[in-house]
Structures are given as structure tokens and as C-alpha cells.
Amino acid sequence: MALPERKTDIGPPHYKQFMPPVIVNNYGKWKYHEVLSPSAMVHVADSGDKLWTVRVASPRILATDSIREICDISDKYCDGHLRFTTRNNVEFLVSDEKNLEPIQAELKEKGFLTGGIGAGISNVVHTQGWVHCHGAATDASGLVKAMMDELVDYFTTKRLPNKLRLAVACCVNMCGAVHCSDIALVAVHTKVPTIDHEKVKNMCELPTVISSCPTRAISPDPAKKSVKIKEDKCMYCGNCFTVCPPINIKDPDRDGIAIVVGGKVSSLRTNPKFSKLVIPYISNEPPRWPKVVAAVKHIVEVYADNARKHERVGEWIERIGWESFFKLTGIEFSYQCIDDFTFMRDTLRTSSTFKW
């Protein structure tokens, strides 16, 4: 069958053709919204028109047939309108209040998980992992699934002092906003890479490899027409591997998971913050990563018990002090938690006022 004629540089379709009439009519004229439950909210326009939103979790990887099932529900209750969120949730846009209860009942009956709105845990921002990335040190979707199975109540019903944003990165590239999340997992390498000199010679541009190293650990090895790595300078970032595949950084027995906490992207109350390292290493244990999951759950619970209303994890920790965070959580403070890379000057303590 002949293919249709291709077009180039047309850009994305215009968004307005996909919006329900209530949005087109009240575009930019929303007055306020109310969170009705962790699963539903209502937006009210200046005109008095209302739009109800019902949110469900998705595993981000969706089979086309699952998208069609989501479409079937939207056709039935939302005149075929829906949207996705930046955190991989599906939002059903309900224009008629009488559909609000039935759609939630049907979603529940069909096994969808509704929730994620307000002061709890929403869906997890994550990377591709072993499903589809060459650089992955672990599987991101697997970690998310294992972690959220344990934390699911905070998505559906249980409330926290404020939103708690989780993220998973399958290597230190940290695609997504992993470096500014309340609690995030990042897969780390822990060993100096090995070099296949024969292949380096044929596959890699040596100046690019040498300049890829942030600690200048890589220098030319003229005899081998390759490069060498100064072991005590390497901190296993894997950037050399990214530009030169024969420099192998993957090591199943040594790759692991680090946990960082206290980041945020919003400017509410306090400025946006990076997440900071609290647990430098847990072994990579698919398929359910039990120790990683237990650690995250523990930190969530200590936060839930100790933070004041509206405090994000990072704000709570800044108020009580990091020494108190380690004390409250019982997490052992390790050398890795002291920055010896680019942020040392900003992060070491310079006063004698701290808590015991």
C-alpha cells in the first residue's frame, strides 16, 4: 500500500483542538480549584463553569492496548478528552458532575489506581533503565514498581505534611529532575572502568575521551594508542563510557543504588534545592530491591512523623539540621556524604553551633 505523503517541520498539532469545550470556553479564566480527594479535584472558572479531574497512576510504559482501554473510559465519561501529567499520571477530564462517581467506580472496578493529588506521593519520575538505555546501571521501572507497591497508600489515601516527590535515575546522568526530588534513587558505579585497548583504538576519538573526564583522570597511552585512567582520581561517573563504549564501567557485583533526599523544584516558601546524599550504597538487588525499598519507606515515615504541616522534606531537614536528620533516621553518616567534588566550599560547616 502506498504511503501517504510525508510533511516536514509542521511541529506538534495545536493543543486547543484536543481540549474539552469547558476548557476552551474558560481558557485562562480559572478562579480556583478544590482537592476533593486524593483522586479528584474540581476547577472553577470565573464564569462558574466547573471541570472535574480524576487522576490515575500509570506505569509510564504503556502498551497501545492499554492506551485504548484508557480511551474507552474517556469516551464513556469525558466525551473523549483526557490529558497526561508531567509525572506520568493520566487525568480524565470530566465536564459533567454526574459522571464523577461512575467514572471513579468503573476505574476502580477495572483495576486502575486513582490518587496522586495533594499532600501525598504522586507518580514517580524515572528514566529508562534496562528496558531501553545503554548506560543504565539498574532498572528504573523495576525500582519504581517495587517502591510504589510499598508506598501505594500515600498515593491513594494516606496524607503527608506536604507533597513528597520521588524519582529514580538509572545512572548518574540523572535524566529527569532526579537531582531536585524529595527522595530520589540514583544508580551508581563504584569501580574504575576497564579498557579494551584494541577497540578504543578503532572506535574512539582520544581527545574527546580525555576531555570527557571531569577529574582529569584520563591521559593518553601512546604505546597502546589508547588511554589510561589514573585510578585514585576516578569517581566512576561513566562519562568516558558514554563517549567511548570500549571503556566499560558496568559491573553487576559492584553497581548499586544511592539515596538522595531533600530536593525541590518549586519556590514555595524556600528556594529550589538539590537533593543531598544520605545513603551512599545499597547493592543492586532486582527484582524487588528490598533494602532500597525499606530505606525509602523508613525516610518517608520519619518525615511523616516529624515534619510540620506544609513542610517539604528538604524544608523539614533544614529546620532541624542535617545532624538531626541522621539521628532521627538512624542512618549511619559516611565519608561519601561529605562533598569532595564541586560543592565542598558550600557544604562544609563553618560554625560551632549544631545539635548533638
Next chain:
Amino acid sequence: MKKYDTPLLDELEKGPWPSFVTEMKKAGQKNEMANDAVGHLEKCFKTRIGYWKHGGIVGVLGYGGGVIGRYSEIGDEFPGVAHFHTVRLNQPSGFFYTTKALREICDIWDKYGSGLTNMHGSTGDIVLLGTNTAALEPIFAEYSSRGWDLGGSGSDLRTPSCCVGPGRCEWANYDTLDVIYNLTQEYQDELHRPMFAYKFKIKAAGCACDCVASLARADMSIIGTWKGDIQIDQAEVKNYAANGMDINSEIVGMCPTECMSYDGGELKIDNANCKRCMHCITKMTKALQPGAERGATICIGSKAPIVVGSLLSWVVVPFIKLEPPYTELKELIRKIWDWWDDNAKPRERIGEVIEMKGMRSFLEAIGIDPQPQQIKEPRKDPFMFYTDEDIAKFKANEAEEKKTGVYKF
């Protein structure tokens, strides 16, 4: 179709959270590529290592971005994923869809690819996971003829994205959806044909809540804000109090600039001391609204840790009005790209180049004056550059002071 034994992945079909394994198997029931992707992933779980090769150069005619080449090292064992390229489709602003549009996307993808998707990728695109090289041109013809185009990848403008904005949010200080649609259309060439030193991301957030994580992961972060007084509906303030909100503790006491007061009657805001963080507005959404003069703050430079640590975007333009056709914003973007192009080494993001060359060089190039809103605090060291023009200006000011007898600092 080969049936794979997947004891490890089967563990991830248990439990209440929706399972990506179930999704992969579902696609695998009717698609050989997806089926092999399941077997391939089980092997990764078993050996605790990945088998994807670095991306190769594949794409569609005339484009350099939008398709990410992916090949397996063990394609002989799993022929369905020997080629398993990703196609990025540029999402509509705000991720709004009709079911008709989604079904069309699915039907085409089932015809040529694995049937697996990401809704959505981190950059914002619709990610179609897994197809082979021969299918790329047909895929592009099918989608583009129906109004869908590819997104960015590699050293180009990455697919711009935004929050839900005026589509469904009372806090949108500018039209995030329109700005992103408009910029995406304006820069089709930069999006599809990699011509930069490295990637460049633009993300548009309507307010300081930053639901698109713009400040943390966009080379250009456009964050909505306002000038003027927060609009207060005192009757609604009373309602919040009547409904049990402890306004002094939850609102006044958590205001970072201590610019609010409440004595049980009227809520008062000393707007000159408000830094527009949005805490009070988000908690009392019926009672408080941003001020009437709306616009955005432009921040530049954020990125993830590789290579020498993460950056958050720095304030460059404290306030800009954003109204169609966004001429001032577009001129700014062109100047930013020109300076970056002149100064970047390969694989250097704009934030890294600013660190190397200095903010002054950048600000002068794009024609923005130094302003205290750009910094947290002034420099702490005395090692600074003076140009002859700087000194001449200082001297000229002093000469003027001598004439008038009045010092101006």
C-alpha cells in the same frame, strides 16, 4: 512466537502499583519485538547488567533528531530487539489529547513498531519504544501526514514543554501552552537539525510551583510571576478561617518574608516585601490571586550532574512580558544561542559556558543590565575585572559629583 520464562519479571506483576511488566507482556502477546523485549529484560534482571549498545545514527530523511538508534549486543539471542529504535513524537502543549488522536497514534505504532510507548518521556515527548530502521520512513510519513511531527534528540533544541497553564490552572501568569507551541513552531529547524554544541531545553512554568521542573532541568527556564499587589478576597479569607484553617500558623507564620499579618479580621499583605513565592496563594486559592501585571522571570543554565555537577537555572531577566508574537523573547533566545555558539566547546551546555566565560560576558552579549535580582549575594572575593570603560565611567561620575557637590553611589 517464542515463550520466555520470566520468573524475576513475574515478581513485578504482583502488588498494587500498575506493572510495567504486565504492559510489556500485553504488547508482547501480539508483537514479536515486544515479546523479545520481555525476554531481553528478564536476562538483564538475571545478570544485573544491561545489553543495549550506544545509540547509532539513524533517522528520517532531512532530519538529524527525533529518532534514537538502539541496538542490542545480544540481538542473535533476541532478534526482535536487534534493532529497537526510539521515535520521539512532539507532544501537544499540556499533554491534552482526544481519544481519536490517541487511537490514531496507537494504530500507526502497532503497524510499524513494538506497540510499547512511554506517555511521556522526561523531555515531554510521546516516546514510541522499539522499531527497526526500515520502518522509520513509513512511520514518519504516516504520522506527519496526519499532523504529528518528530521531537528533538542529540545536540539540538529538545522538544520544548510546559505545565498545564491557562488550560486548567488559576495561577498561570502567562500562557505557557501558547508560548511553547509558538516557540516550537518558530524553531522547527533547530529542533530537527542538530546544529548546537549540545542539547538545549526550554521549559515553561506558569508560576513558582514549577510543575514542569523547569528551574532544575531546562537550559532556559521560563517561570511565571507578577508585579503589583496580591489580590485578596477578604470574604473568602473569613471562610477559610471559619472552615478551620489556622491562618496565623499555616499562612502568616510560613511566609518567608514575614510580610503578612492577620488579627482574626482582615488578612494584610505588605506587598513591597513579598517575594512572590506563592505559598499563601496555593493554600488559600479562593481568597488570594497573583497581582494584575503578569509576566515571567527568565532563568538560564540548569542541567543534571554530568559533567561537573548539577546546576539550577540562574535569574537573567527578572521580568519580561509574554504576549504574542513573543518578539522580545525570541530575540533574546537568538542572542543567547549566538553567544553559546561562539563560545561553547563540543558537549558544553550553556550553564557550563557561562561558568567558564563569566556571567558578565553573557549578559553583555545578550544586552541585559546587571541587577541585584540576578544574585543571592554579591561576590565575596576582590578578584574582579575592570575594563577601561568601567573606570572611565566611574571617573566621569566622580567628575559630575565634584561639579554638583552631591555624591551618588
